[in-house]
Amino acid sequence: xxxxxxxxxxxxxxxxxxxxxxxxxxxxxxxxxxxxxxxxxxxxxxxxxxxxxxxxxxxxxxxxxxxxxxxxxxxxxxxxxxxxxxxxxxxxxxxxxxxxxxxxxxx
Numbered sequence: 001x002x003x004x005x006x007x008x009x010x011x012x013x014x015x016x017x018x019x020x021x022x023x024x025x026x027x028x029x030x031x032x033x034x035x036x037x038x039x040x041x042x043x044x045x046x047x048x049x050x051x052x053x054x055x056x057x058x059x060x061x062x063x064x065x066x067x068x069x070x071x072x073x074x075x076x077x078x079x080x081x082x083x084x085x086x087x088x089x090x091x092x093x094x095x096x097x098x099x100x101x102x103x104x105x106x107x
């Protein structure tokens with residue numbers, strides 16, 4: 001397993017909510033490296049972890065996983081970009097649907 005070049009853990013500037021989506025079996029960016037970057041974010045953040053996910057192939061082969069990732073991402077964007085409070089309440093429900101992912105929520 002490797003890590004991507006340019007992935008850092010120094011965050012500066014205006015705060016911005018961040019959603020991390022990471023497969024625990026990722027062979028390109030080691031999960032521990034992704035989690036370390038997530039842990040360093042000082043702003044509102046959430047991490048959707050896919051225990052059976054890799055670097056993306058699982059999204060192409062499994063409609064249920066794709067649906068969890070896309071629904072969670074859309075609700076996160078509705079909340080973070082448009083201030084949709086109802087969308088924020090739906091993020092956790094979408095993320096944990098079907099025991100496909102785990103969700104760490106510091107929003």
